[in-house]
Amino acid sequence: MNTRRNIGALAIFAMLLCSGMTCRQLDPAGVYQGDSALYESELAINTSYDIVHTFVDWELKNRAALAKYPEIGKSAIRLRRDYKGWHESAIALHDVYEANKTDENRTKLMNAVGLLRKALEEATKHMTQAAQPST
Amino acid sequence: MLALLPALNAALALAEELMPIVQQQIKAGMISPEEQQKVRDKFNSLRQAAAFEGPEWEVPPEAPGSPS
Numbered sequence: 001m002n003t004r005r006n007i008g009a010l011a012i013f014a015m016l017l018c019s020g021m022t023c024r025q026l027d028p029a030g031v032y033q034g035d036s037a038l039y040e041s042e043l044a045i046n047t048s049y050d051i052v053h054t055f056v057d058w059e060l061k062n063r064a065a066l067a068k069y070p071e072i073g074k075s076a077i078r079l080r081r082d083y084k085g086w087h088e089s090a091i092a093l094h095d096v097y098e099a100n101k102t103d104e105n106r107t108k109l110m111n112a113v114g115l116l117r118k119a120l121e122e123a124t125k126h127m128t129q130a131a132q133p134s135t
Numbered sequence: 136m137l138a139l140l141p142a143l144n145a146a147l148a149l150a151e152e153l154m155p156i157v158q159q160q161i162k163a164g165m166i167s168p169e170e171q172q173k174v175r176d177k178f179n180s181l182r183q184a185a186a187f188e189g190p191e192w193e194v195p196p197e198a199p200g201s202p203s
Contacts, residue, residue, distance in 0.1 A: 024164065030171030039171065042178035049181055054149045057191040080194050084187045091182055127146045
């Protein structure tokens with residue numbers, strides 16, 4: 001069934017991002033010039049925003065139906081409160097690293113990316129949970 | 136569950152959008168300049184226009200389970 005297949009794809013994608021398995025080599029001729037930290041951070045910022053935005057919108061539109069999953073409501077509230085700050089912090093640290101590529105700045109950027117990946121993982125987990133045929 | 140299926144449309148649309156990315160991530164080989172440019176373009180548009188203003192981002196006033 002396409003529904004399960006697509007949700008499964010979403011879950012696999014989240015797992016790949018969260019596990020760092022997306023680290024294919026960059027063609028150095030590309031805009032990142034081989035800098036995987038920049039690429040990974042931008043990919044994580046893009047993808048986590050899309051998924052978290054989808055999650056909070058989905059939770060809002062289906063709050064009544066999701067009442068039987070109180071953990072989903074709590075997670076949506078937490079992400080509404082915290083995600084914007086994580087997103088903005090990741091962009092700021094991305095810019096700092098891009099301007100000054102030290103190990104310290106890279107570590108700070110990767111820590112911020114880790115938060116985005118956790119948010120992505122959480123949102124994906126809840127959407128896949130609700131798509132399961134039985135609970 | 137049946138009541139929730141229609142509600143998953145947004146998630147499914149996103150999953151369909153992400154499927155090519157999943158396939159790209161799974162297959163071996165280098166990330167091409169074109170793929171890199173797509174990520175950069177999306178990032179640039181997001182940093183200029185990421186919206187956190189809609190009703191979907193509003194914390195319900197009677198929010199249960201206040202953060203600890």
